Amino acid sequence: MSIFRDAGHLFRLAGVYLAGTLLFLVVRAVVVPHSFGQYGHYRGAAIAEIAAKPLHFAGHQTCEACHSDVARTKASGMHAHVNCEACHGPLAKHAADPSIDPGKPDVATLCVRCHAASAARPKDFPQVDADQHADGVPCNTCHQPHSPAIGPASAASGGAK
């Protein structure tokens, strides 16, 4: 058949494209993880892998099981809705073994993270220019972090006097 002979180069070109497509399919089968698309446009096995990672945060219920006195102070103050580990950092290791000292947060950097004056914060949110407000005196000299308002409740729990 002369048509096949004279169009032979086209079949060769088609062969190159077919080989390229097959190579792509092989690469795809090897490279794309098997669990891809199991639940959505991501690797399904990633969920189990992430779930298997060690926990770093203990959760405030765990903290409150031992530190019920602090929990009571906190519940009556402005920081009632701030979780323990938001300031103290992840404490799963301390919860598992209380002998591990979690250390105390550095109030010089901690408090200003939320309370430094910024136009982006809501107007009714307590915020100060730390240099003018405290002049280098640590915040917890006057404010008891678990119940920061200065007043009788705060003074009774060891805060500002």
Added chain:
Amino acid sequence: MPGVEGFMYPNEVSLYWSVLIVLYPYITGLVAGAFILASLVRVFRVEAVGPTYRLALLTALAFLIVAPMPLQLHLGHPERSFEMYLTPHRTSAMAMFGFVYLWYLMAVLTVEIWLDYRGDIVMMSQTTRGWRRLLYRVLTLGSANVSERALHIDERVGWFITLIGVPSAILLHGYVGFIFGSIKANPWWSSPLMPVVFIFSAMVSGIAAVLLLYMAMMRLRREPIDMRCVDTIAQYMLYIFIIDFSLEMLDLIHRIYEADESFRSLDFMVHTKLWSSQVVLQICIGTLVPIVLVGLVQVTRLSSAVRKRIYAISGSLTLIGVLAMRWNVVIGGQLFSKSFLGYTTYKMGLATREGLLVSIALIILPLFILAALVKLLPPWPQKRQEAAAASAPAH
């Protein structure tokens, strides 16, 4: 905050899409335009532009190779772009562009160039030496059949590929317009006319680019410019430019008459931050001047030397105008706040990954690729005849 006026939401202050995203539709447009010019010869049988047919195809290929680079530089991790093909994300317009690009590169442009050059490739595989011989032999795919019938089959298949290529070129660049036009949150972009305007401006820029390249290459080769060819190309450029400009004005009039909630803000932007790049550069210098100049050629009798100069000036201004149009779309669309009460400023870096120097390099790079392609696959009839004469005794 410096560079910010009025009320901007915090995520609007700095622009996410830089000058590289201006280059992406610009370069893609040059590809589509150059291909449409090539199709004039093959599908629409405009014989006069024949001398630029092969040059237009090679120009399209050179620019198409560079087209994804601005995106890859902008996003970083270019190796990850392959994942777009491995795990295609069907709801992402941007990811689907990868397939439009691949279709155009592999199914249209490469095949058409190969079919058109096959006879030459076979000849050159027999007349050259060293690595070039090896390269041409690989490109022949092991078939040296250049019989009349085989070449006739190539011609027919090539015609069919070009026929598919025209809507593909429109798809390629229409798709780029669609990526912007479909962003409903941005009133500067969100318009169904966007893909259409993009296609027509692409055609204008691609035709202008090939016109300039043809004239420059003829000058470099010290060969006479085929005036019938450049006159016809300039005519097509003028007609398409008029359609393009009319569509852009239609969009503008529509916006002015509709005057929706974004209008005052956008109008202010056009009169201030975009005044020089849109009104002066894009509309006056980049559109009206070339239209008037090429229009003058149509109604007056000018010598070929004057016409050549007019085409060189209009072609260059057209390329600048279309680049300004891409700039105004991409950068302009990010200068105003969604609140319609504030404006920001774009500061282009100089020697950064998304800066001016990289942009210039990306614009120049296709010219080097084109030079290499022209060297490997000469688009000039004379070279082909020489090659044919040299290879004749071998048969």
